[in-house]
Amino acid sequence: MKSLSAAQQTIKTLLQSAPVGSRVEVKAWIRTRRDSGSLSFLELNDGSCLASLQVVAEGDLDNYESEVRRLTTGCAVCVRGELVASPAKGQEVELKAAALEVVGWADPEHYPLQKKRHSFEFLRSISHLRARTNALGGVTRVRSALNFGIHRFFREQGFFQVQTPVITTSDCEGAGEMFTVTALEPEAIRGEDPFARDFFQRRAGLTVSGQLQAEIFALSHGRVYTFGPTFRAENSNTSRHLAEFWMLEPEMAFCDLRGNMDLAEEMIKNLVAMVLEECGDDLDLFNRFVSKGLLQRLETIRSKPFVRMTYSEAVRELEKAAREFEFPVQWGGDLQAEHERYLCEEVAGVPVIVTNYPQTIKPFYMRLDEGGETVAAMDILVPGIGELVGGSQREERYEVLKARMIEAGLDLEEYGWYLDLRRYGSVPHAGFGLGFERLVQLVTGMQNIRDVIPFPRTPGNAPC
Ligand code: 4AD
Ligand code: MG
Secondary structure, three states, rough: OOOHHHHHHHHHHHHHHOOOOEEEEEEEEEEEEEEEOEEEEEEOOOOOOOEEEEEEEOOOOOOOOOOOOHHOOOEEEEEEEEEEEEEEEEEOOEEEEEEEEEEEEOOOOOOOOOOOOOOOHHHHOOOOOOOHHHHHHHHHHHHHHHHHHHHHHHHHHEEEEEOOOOOOOOOOOOOOOOOEEOOOOHHHOOOOHHHHHHOOOOEEEEEEOOHHHHHHHHHHHHHHEEEEEEEOOOOOOOOOOOOOOOOOEEEEEEHHHHHHHHHHHHHHHHHHHHHHHHHHHHHHHHHHHHHOOOOHHHHHHHHOOOOOEEEEHHHHHHHOOOOOEEEEEEEOOOOOHHHHHHHHHHOOOEEEEEEEEHHHHOOOOOOEOOOOEOOOEEEEEEOOEEEEEEEEOOOOOOHHHHHHHHOOOOOOOOHHHHHHHHHHHOOEEEEEEEEEEHHHHHHHEEEOHHOOOOOOOOEEEOOO
């Protein structure tokens, strides 16, 4: 067995690979303390895994009465000792303390996390401490695993990562949801074109999507992706919307809508398989306490082909549904979350890819289908959430794109660079955007998107 350096000695590595009899040092936080005669049992968690390590502290420790017996939930400690076989159920080993140092006390009168279960709502009010709970701790680990899995997947597929700007002057989705970035004092923002006097000498904002810039690199490097924070000033107080979220956006040259769908489906399956394999303990916990049936749903996503249908077919399915929707369904209207969930939860039983939406409800850059009524769009809908992915084949024909931009009221000069990509060596290309927090929701079963991002930003809420 390879020996572990002190820095590697997390509870996870100890439980996985340290044999009984090893002398180890563990730095962690106390979950609970239980006394029995002149012995104390401490549950230690260091965030490296769901499992806690049991420490047995005996009365002959120097500081047993003065400190060990005063330890409470949340205190930070460093324990040295020997791993021994544990007589207790549910754990193979425990740590017999030879020395215990208190690194940081946590006043039990005020420490807000107690052994009982807290509501996610309450935990949101203590975003600086909630990562120490089992559920939010698990979310943090799964999120990190997915993040790594994304980079691994794209690297293996020959993609390059490009960093697209956070501050931008182009509004990709054209939905007027950009946060303005300004260096002007509030009182200076008045009169005609105040932003001409601003830092960038024009109006700039926080990106709503890195797609347009990713297209630049797809048309030089073939297969690229961008993955970073994305901002939308939409006033949606729902369990699936954030004002700041992370979006993954691959973009591929010489690729059509079908290639785009194939990549998205393969990627989602790959990521779900990865977390099933690597985050088993956390997923078990989510399956038991957060979302019953989660593991079954993930297994279905991993193993069964997604159903593909056009928007028109989806509308027909919704029209014949034996159920009332809050929002009526009509060809030409956007699908609401209730429709999206119905399609994948009740019609298909697997994720659904809906294609060829009416052009009137989609942005200017999507490739116009023959006939001109629909565009080569695709949304991937998943159970419990609705839209996880939005993507399309891009309009690569100069004249068609130009006409669409004029129709959308875009300033052709400002977007001249985007049109240029169609003037010089234009090729069919496609890509999509996946909302990373919605993926974390899908994989953990967490109901509210605010609980799968460390610091949720929503209307009226940005506390730190
Ligand atoms: O469908 P959207 O708006 O697509 C785009 O922005 C394209 N430019 C992407 C592309 O083709 N490169 O957003 C993509 C995904 C949605 O499917 C959703 O999962 C997520 O981003 N998303 C949000 N997630 C959390 N909060 C919000 N307010 C979101 N808005 C979109
Ligand atoms: Mg969308």
